[in-house]
Amino acid sequence: MYKYFNNVVSIAKALMIKRISKGNIVVDATVGNGNDTLLLAQLVGEEGKVYGFDIQESAINNTNLKLIENNFNESVYLIKDSHENIDQYVVDKADLIVFNLGYLPGGSHDIVTKAETTVIALEKSLDLLKENGLLLVTTYVGHNEGKTEDRQINKYFSVIDQKKFNVLKFEFINQINYPPVLYCVEKNKL
Numbered sequence: 001m002y003k004y005f006n007n008v009v010s011i012a013k014a015l016m017i018k019r020i021s022k023g024n025i026v027v028d029a030t031v032g033n034g035n036d037t038l039l040l041a042q043l044v045g046e047e048g049k050v051y052g053f054d055i056q057e058s059a060i061n062n063t064n065l066k067l068i069e070n071n072f073n074e075s076v077y078l079i080k081d082s083h084e085n086i087d088q089y090v091v092d093k094a095d096l097i098v099f100n101l102g103y104l105p106g107g108s109h110d111i112v113t114k115a116e117t118t119v120i121a122l123e124k125s126l127d128l129l130k131e132n133g134l135l136l137v138t139t140y141v142g143h144n145e146g147k148t149e150d151r152q153i154n155k156y157f158s159v160i161d162q163k164k165f166n167v168l169k170f171e172f173i174n175q176i177n178y179p180p181v182l183y184c185v186e187k188n189k190l
């Protein structure tokens with residue numbers, strides 16, 4: 001577990017560690033450099049399944065290498081496509097789905113997640129979640145594209161039925177320079 005909650009990435013990780021068990025089915029909707037994908041693969045173990053999406057070939061390749069180096073590639077299915085098509089690949093209901101939005105650290109800032117496609121992907125993700133499943137979404141409000149995306153996501157999550165979902169927003173209100181924001185959505189048992 002993480003000792004300090006001083007950034008949303010730590011909080012997202014702590015929630016993943018708390019909620020994921022061996023054998024779970026999980027989705028990393030933005031694999032990037034594969035840090036979350038590796039953690040997810042370790043948490044679900046050989047008996048679980050991780051689906052990973054990214055539109056960049058380099059992200060898919062780097063993630064694949066990271067998984068192979070750590071001997072955790074067996075249970076991971078990497079898909080080079082936009083997460084808005086998540087329902088075309090993920091056939092099982094998921095225990096947890098994670099989105100770490102924005103651009104690839106160290107990569108082109110022009111290849112960035114976009115509000116319109118992200119919201120489609122989030123809608124489909126809520127459908128794909130199991131009862132008691134969790135959706136984690138980190139947004140980056142320090143750049144214009146990210147700010148617009150965060151606004152759209154906030155608008156969308158604000159009106160979803162509270163009988164069906166619990167929606168929580170983690171935001172550091174005393175930090176300078178527009179720190180990232182984390183949304184945590186839990187699907188209720190009906």
Ligand SMILES: C[S@@+](CC[C@H](N)C(=O)[O-])C[C@H]1O[C@@H](n2cnc3c(N)ncnc32)[C@H](O)[C@@H]1O
Binds near residue numbers: 114
């Ligand atoms: C902030 S990075 C993810 C970091 C990653 N979770 C990690 O642990 O390294 C965001 C990623 O989203 C990817 N991306 C952008 N648009 C996408 C889309 N429509 N579908 C899937 N991935 C997308 C980018 O290529 C980039 O690699």
